[in-house]
Amino acid sequence: MYDQVIDKNNPNSALKVTQGTENRQDVNKDLFKHIKKVKSLSVEDYVEGILSGNRTILARAITLVESNLYKHQLIAQEVIEKCLKHSGNSIRLGITGVPGVGKSSVIEVLGKKLTSEGHKVAVLAIDPSSERSGGSILGDKTRMELLSSDPNAFIRPSPSAGSLGGVARKTREIIILCEAAGFDVVIIETVGVGQSEVLAHSMVDFFLLLQLANAGDELQGIKRGIMEMADAIAINKAEGKEKERSELAAINYRNALHLFPPQESGWQPKVFTCSAYSKMGIDDIWQNVLDYVEMTKKSGYFYKNRNTQNLRILSESISQTLLDRFYDSDVAKTKLDIAKDDILDNKVSAYIIAQKLIDEYFQSLKG
Amino acid sequence: MYDQVIDKNNPNSALKVTQGTENRQDVNKDLFKHIKKVKSLSVEDYVEGILSGNRTILARAITLVESNLYKHQLIAQEVIEKCLKHSGNSIRLGITGVPGVGKSSVIEVLGKKLTSEGHKVAVLAIDPSSERSGGSILGDKTRMELLSSDPNAFIRPSPSAGSLGGVARKTREIIILCEAAGFDVVIIETVGVGQSEVLAHSMVDFFLLLQLANAGDELQGIKRGIMEMADAIAINKAEGKEKERSELAAINYRNALHLFPPQESGWQPKVFTCSAYSKMGIDDIWQNVLDYVEMTKKSGYFYKNRNTQNLRILSESISQTLLDRFYDSDVAKTKLDIAKDDILDNKVSAYIIAQKLIDEYFQSLKG
Numbered sequence A, B: 001m002y003d004q005v006i007d008k009n010n011p012n013s014a015l016k017v018t019q020g021t022e023n024r025q026d027v028n029k030d031l032f033k034h035i036k037k038v039k040s041l042s043v044e045d046y047v048e049g050i051l052s053g054n055r056t057i058l059a060r061a062i063t064l065v066e067s068n069l070y071k072h073q074l075i076a077q078e079v080i081e082k083c084l085k086h087s088g089n090s091i092r093l094g095i096t097g098v099p100g101v102g103k104s105s106v107i108e109v110l111g112k113k114l115t116s117e118g119h120k121v122a123v124l125a126i127d128p129s130s131e132r133s134g135g136s137i138l139g140d141k142t143r144m145e146l147l148s149s150d151p152n153a154f155i156r157p158s159p160s161a162g163s164l165g166g167v168a169r170k171t172r173e174i175i176i177l178c179e180a181a182g183f184d185v186v187i188i189e190t191v192g193v194g195q196s197e198v199l200a201h202s203m204v205d206f207f208l209l210l211q212l213a214n215a216g217d218e219l220q221g222i223k224r225g226i227m228e229m230a231d232a233i234a235i236n237k238a239e240g241k242e243k244e245r246s247e248l249a250a251i252n253y254r255n256a257l258h259l260f261p262p263q264e265s266g267w268q269p270k271v272f273t274c275s276a277y278s279k280m281g282i283d284d285i286w287q288n289v290l291d292y293v294e295m296t297k298k299s300g301y302f303y304k305n306r307n308t309q310n311l312r313i314l315s316e317s318i319s320q321t322l323l324d325r326f327y328d329s330d331v332a333k334t335k336l337d338i339a340k341d342d343i344l345d346n347k348v349s350a351y352i353i354a355q356k357l358i359d360e361y362f363q364s365l366k367g
Helices: A002-009 A013-023 A025-034 A043-051 A055-066 A070-086 A103-116 A141-148 A164-180 A196-201 A215-219 A242-258 A282-299 A301-327 A330-344 A350-366 B002-009 B013-023 B025-034 B043-051 B055-066 B070-086 B103-116 B141-148 B164-180 B196-201 B215-219 B242-258 B282-299 B301-327 B330-344 B350-366
Strands: A091-097 A121-126 A153-155 A185-191 A206-212 A232-236 A270-273 B091-097 B121-126 B153-155 B185-191 B206-212 B232-236 B270-273
Touching: A043 A055, A043 A070, A043 A164, A055 A070, A055 A153, A055 A164, A070 A164, A070 B350, A091 A103, A091 A196, A091 A282, A103 A121, A103 A141, A103 A185, A103 A232, A103 A282, A121 A141, A121 A164, A121 A196, A141 A153, A164 A185, A164 A196, A164 A301, A185 A196, A196 A206, A206 A242, A206 A282, A232 A242, A232 A282, A242 A270, A242 B242, A270 A282, A282 A301, A301 A330, A301 B301, A301 B330, A301 B350, A330 A350, A330 B301, A350 B070, A350 B301, A350 B350, B043 B055, B043 B070, B043 B164, B055 B070, B055 B153, B055 B164, B070 B164, B091 B103, B091 B196, B091 B282, B103 B121, B103 B141, B103 B185, B103 B232, B103 B282, B121 B141, B121 B164, B121 B196, B141 B153, B164 B185, B164 B196, B164 B301, B185 B196, B196 B206, B206 B242, B206 B282, B232 B242, B232 B282, B242 B270, B270 B282, B282 B301, B301 B330, B330 B350
Parallel strands: A091 A185, A091 A206, A121 A153, A121 A185, A206 A232, A232 A270, B091 B185, B091 B206, B121 B153, B121 B185, B206 B232, B232 B270
Antiparallel strands: none
16 A cells, blocks of 8 residues: 555655655554565675665665664674675765754755766765754755655665764764765765764765854854864855855955865865855865865875774774773773762872773673 | 082072983983982872972972882872872963974963962973973973073973873873972973874863964964864064064954854953063963953853863773773784774774674683
8 A cells, every 4th residue: 555655656665665764763663564575684685785776775774784783783784894895986075064054955956966967976964963753954854855856866864863983883884885885975964063073074085064154153053173174165055145245254264264274185175155045156066076086086195084084993993892891881880970079079080090990890801 | 519519500409400300311310329318208208298399309209100110100199199189279271382483482481470470380291202302392491491490480391202191191190299289370381283282271271372473384283173272372473573464463363263163161262462582462361361260260161171171081091091901902912903904905894893802802801
């Protein structure tokens, strides 16, 4: 029944069904009851499906990656390892900006442009604060209506709330799967508040910061330091009455960027004005991304940066795993709060107490 | 013999002798041979000496803190714990800027002003790249000739090269000892390159960035992100021909700062021009520090920030200790390089290999 209804509405019905599962777990269960062909897939099924560009299977593999169930993780990790050697062949573009700056509209216009040129575009999000049920970034598909029904685009909301490290890891793994499935542009959308954009920056080739001309209230939300991570800044909504003010803002940002030291890549970030509404400036921004990729591939920085990012994942994983295990231990759970109180009361040295806690933790591993 | 010679030259001979030990280990040994009263001190001797403001004993305690010998660390940590409740009563001021910006000259002028007003000023440095023998910051005392012979000032070079975390910890511990010895202004000098200023920022109340008007080459050395950490920026060497250009640079920085979001403290950083050479602007900068302290003590941010810093030391110590022990293990030493190669060859997932390495490490602890 459901199959029929969905087929009538949209030629990408299989995709639609699978994408539906991302947002509403309750509908999800109901839906799969009516679909006969949904069955457990083997690691080989997943890998084969992903490599052949099957979006339904890609979406299901991502659901596995996002699952915290041990048995799902076991399969997911095998799938990822097998996809690894088919990954890496995309331009990874990070886009950040505070809520209301128009990230989704810019991504929609840019995404449609890219698919019309023959690209396959995956749009992922990092938003550690999001719950699937809530109105998080990309949670509301209607924001990118055209792109979400485009057969050459694949939109996926943020992995649901969890530790920042967990969300980061899952997003990196989803990038691998998308690339293995043939997506050659991967856009990582993130809200310009908190730590999510630092994470996004650590996994992309190019980082675009969207701003608004009326810098008053909107800017307040941008985290300090974000501006210096940007490879380009675009003043969005530079349309109608705002056009002039946007040009002026762009000049201010250009002056400010000159005060920053040059990037390690040797790249000099540019400031654009754009309007997703009147489709102005988006082409220039993409050309800038292409220029960056060309320049950094020539200089070797592109590959150096990817290697650095990959090795950073290893050291971050080691660090995160050690910390997770320690903080999850009985020693930490029973003694950490007392230690904190003692430190704030100037009773003990933080360094000493840290040594003691870890000695106790390692001792507890033996017994 | 030595005592006599030194006494003739300078009334602060005891200090001079002790300070001499900071720079030249060879002279050090020779020197102490001739001084009869140098003997091992007990923890109580150290604590009593420090609390009474005895600078020779303070300097010796700092040498213990800086030592990597286990027996020295045991005493040092006891001394620190006993000094803890007498610490915290200073204004902690961080000063950064690239080499050549004039940090030492500004600190000398500011330090002399403060001691003349009855303050006791300790000047410490963070420079993880420094070796005692090399020409590191503060290594060359002649840079602060007036201040180093001032009985109310205490100047100490950076703990010698080691891990960044190690230098940070030792500097934090030295701050505690200096405060317990009655120093009510502690200045942390750091070079504006690398990670040292992030560390300095994490242990001070107020962070001052020194810049030059001729922003071309000099700015290149400033790490990205430093400008956003600054509570004030001062364009130094605003004298003679450079005065006008410095004023212009100050205006540019003021405009740039307006693009940044406000600090958590609610403080709006100001931009000054100053000249250590003609003693211009230093008073204004210090008044700005006092304004900041008054405002943030009123709002409670001052104390909140100190507490946050103290708890961060705990979590950093835990993190650092876990990592040190892991990376120092046989497992890491024998298997990490292979893991890195496999990751760069896209053979394994970084997350998986991290889990495996840590499992092996914990297993090895049991045996």
